[in-house]
Amino acid sequence: MKRLINTDTSVKPPNHKSCGAEDSSIKDLDKSFIEEDIISELVSGILVLTDQKKIVYSNLYGRRVLKQLNSVVDESVQVPQEICQICQSLMEVRNLFPNQCWLTQFDIFIENLAILHIRARWLTVDKLDQPYLLLLIEDRQTTINKIVSQEAEQYGLTPREREVWLLHRRGRTYKQIALELEITPNTVKKHMKSIHSKRKKVMFSSSVG
Template sequence: MNTPAIQPDFRSLYEISSNFSVTGQEGSKKNLEARFLAELHQEFIDGILVFAERGELIYSNKNACTILGRLHQDDPGGALVPEEIVHICQSLTQSRVQFPHQNWLVELDIVTQDGAILHIRARWLNTNLIERPCLLLVLEDRQQAIASIVMEEAHQYGLTSREREVWVLHRNDLTYKQIAVELGITPHTVKKHMKNIHSKQKDYTVDISDFATSYPC
């Protein structure tokens, strides 16, 4: 068996291929399921790309376009499939040919020109929604993911605007001195804010624990 050629597909990433459509009552059910999953995936923080065996892009969500725009600054809308993504697809296709009884999972980080870290997970996916196996790539903008988590934590803990700024930098692994320089305050003030944050974090954890005890499953 020859290795299928993976060619970059320069269509819009929003386009979903009709090559895998099916007919009849069962087909309508599968198409409905596919549309439901497509709508659901649009809400994911992670970017999602799905490629057919020979490299045709058959699905993506909006966040994939945004994340791929970070990878290539000259294509901010993420309208093109970057060569890096094509290379990952080629590698997985080759591994499937050489090791047909194994299912490989590839994980790697790409550091972009502006210092963003894009984490990519890729593997072969078998689903009853389409007839042939396909390649699933999950893209994560690490900074964006951390920012989303931190904003949720800030809301849960009830942090002030200044505490939120300190917490964001702390969660990005900055030292107290670096946070102080970034915000134009003293390290002592940073330490004071962190003490308040940890106190609110502890209170939130206690409240959650008390709630779970009061309302057991």
């Protein structure tokens, strides 16, 4: 089962960039321009679509997401329903407020508890005769894993504490953590108490230092 949840819609300053394209075709865009435009965004996937919801560019991870959502090999044939809904939402906002640039954010919850965080905005490029929709896709699970790995080292967590902390960071309840790790809820509480104690020591040392 997949769920699409809108998390935020906000005004974003207009973003005009020049890519040096010779004509108004997206095919002539230097793809490295699109990559460079979002490097600072720290995202995994990139999708660029027309206002007709046709995909004109996608990186490797973006194509994987399309296949995961839609179970199709050729993403140009059919755009997943969730992506269509995101694009439609952004277009409706633009129609209501044509003089403002908007950023809208969605979370897609899919099977095996994967969470995809998608930010959508209009991509306006000099010398192109139409704006395109830019979707930036972040794999929340991968992001959380990286954060927990850093925190485990910073706080000096044991391997078991790291497992508990990872599941806690993923939003699991104590009962869910206990069930997944095959331990008792009381044991989970003890681990969490130890983790918070270690965190406080590190934070206190940092503030004093």
